[in-house]
Amino acid sequence: MSTTVVSEAEPEPQPGGPAQPAPRRRRPFTVLGPYAVLALPAALVVGFVAIPIVQTAVRSFDLLGVRGQVTGFGGLSNYRALFSQPLFLISLKNTLVYAAASVVLCVVVAWLLAQLLSARFGASRPLLVSVFSPTVMPMIAAANIWLYFLAPRIGLFGQLLGAIGVHGSNLLGEPGSALGVLVALFVWKFAPYFALFIMAGLQAIPQSVREALRTEDPTGRYAFRRVVLPMLAPMLAFVTTMALLYSVETIDSVYVLTQGGPNNGTSLVMYYLYQLGFNYFSWGPAAALSALLMASLSTLSGLSLIGLERRAFHWQ
């Protein structure tokens, strides 16, 4: 009985197909059901994502009062005000450096981790746990742990460096090293996550192909260049894009570790946006910056999605 139902259902997985028994009672739900199910999440997306996005974009061309109320049409004045802020330009520069370093390191480390973990001997359970624990931790928690590690003199880093004779290290106390700490935290947190994607890409190479490569190209150099890399390219592109998006969106670690200091050396655009809105009450420039970020980040992810589709590798 049950076996016949299964074998009947399998060739006809579509709802509302002719093989469905008792179609009359089910039909209203199968037509309206998906929409009913989607209504709540769609309403949430519209209410909490779409409407605010449009509102922000519109507001960025208005003059806004101290309480964020519209006081008139401002044209591009918010954008002009934004670009005349020295701190905005500093934050842009910091973000560029931070994002470039984070993305490159993150992809490289993720690649190496993926190699390590796909090696048959490599992936022991304790190793996996220790590698992936940063990934499942919320950024705020991770940053707070690092804050303890990095406290000058009494923190773990200070003591370790002191033990090998480097005294007075104060990594969060200098603009360059503070930004370096943020990059390191980003890589520590996200590289294992991206390694999963690369591992998935590596494992998608069929066993037969791998065996063939092993016999025909023992050094692996040619195979890497002509087979592995092209096959992994879409995945690498995806990982790079995601890493770039995540790095531009970084704010929690800045908020916890440095508050943009010292001397604005770690003020990243997202943190600057928060400052503009909630500490400086410059709602107009804040709206302008939000609109700019939105436009640039969605363009970036749109382009990479298109690129991803074009270059996708298909086994024929």
Add this chain to the structure above:
Amino acid sequence: MRSKSMRSVLAAVGAFALLAAGCGGAAAPASTGASGSTGSTSGSASSSAQAGSKTVAFDFDYPVGVSGPLATIMTNLVNQFNSTHPGIKVTPVFAGSYQQTLAKVETGIQAGNPPPVAVLNHTAVFDLLHLQAIQPLDSIVQQGDFYPAMLKPEVQGHYWSVPFQRSTVVLYYNKTLFQKAGLDPSHGPTTLSQLVSDAQTIQQKTGVTGIEIPSDGTVYWEFQPFAIDQGSNLAGNNGTTTYFNSPAVEKGLQFWMDLSHKYKVEPAGILPWNTVPNDFEAEKTAMIVHSSGSLASILQNSKFQVGASFMPKGTATDVTNLGGGDFYLMKGISPSVQTAAITFIKWMTAPDQAASWSMQTGYIAVSPADYKVPAMVAYTKKYPQALVAPAQLQYAEPELSTYQLNQVQDIFDSAVQSVLDGQSPIKTALDKAQQQAQAVLAPYKT
């Protein structure tokens, strides 16, 4: 049954939907909670004027700016108020640092739902006035016997806040180490040159770092005494004048630089506000400059004799500057909540409570009367260090306060940090800071 299956389907709809649902779920209870605690009572209380017939409930936002378990102490104090005032229920809400609390209150103001009462920086007055967010509290201030220094400056002819958790910049020193180094432990260094020589002696004799002055967070605050000492505060009292590049500020900053670079009695670089007291407690440094509000926690965590003293001075007169938070009453709250809020503020700043708050935290009690409360008399007998800050009050200058305060403070703090990190010469950094601050303040000049 049906809703259950719906929910399980919904759970599987995908990451995007889940994300949105998560946002909605987080936002919804927060907003209903807030309107439940403030809104429900405002409607009911305005209809029945008699107090006590209905419970008036409201939120009270407060920051924690010094070390120690202040949130617990505050909750206990507010619980005490609630139990002795049937008909009023105050919910204390810990809202982060001073800056974060201000941001939270501002957001509430913009959403039309501010916490009726908040402890905010005394210096937030200009921005709060600009937002038309606060009501004057002249009656409470005039009835109370507060230290005059805490009421300065009077803005637009009113008192806009009631002093609550005030502090001064003081010098803490390790008496035990002073003794070991052959220095007089009965007082800290009184002049700047003595500060340098004491620090050098201690470093030579004991190997412990001479002094640490915090230089992140609110750098301007610990820096102010050094500028005032040289003849000029950082800003005027009208909310728009700044003196960031005055010769006094320049000299003060030069002394800071000299401590680490010339005399080498302080670690170079940026020292975090939060960990400097830890270094002192762990005897990594013999002296620190910090808030008088950190006294209670420093006393508790130190295994040596702690000394607290006036700031060392370069000129003839003693100096320090005030800081800390006051009670503010917001606009746009119902009359019954307002009455209850005023009762609450009065109670919290009355001598018994003010003395208790001061003893547990180290903040200066806000009125001379507080120091006559028996428990306080006993406490100051045991810990005479607690009397240093109130004695400083007659020399205390107001904390940097302007319109667009967060931005102006950030400008000055970055300038100091750029000098400390060796990225910029003193003069250049200060000139730039002054110019930037004046650009920010230009629209507020009348």
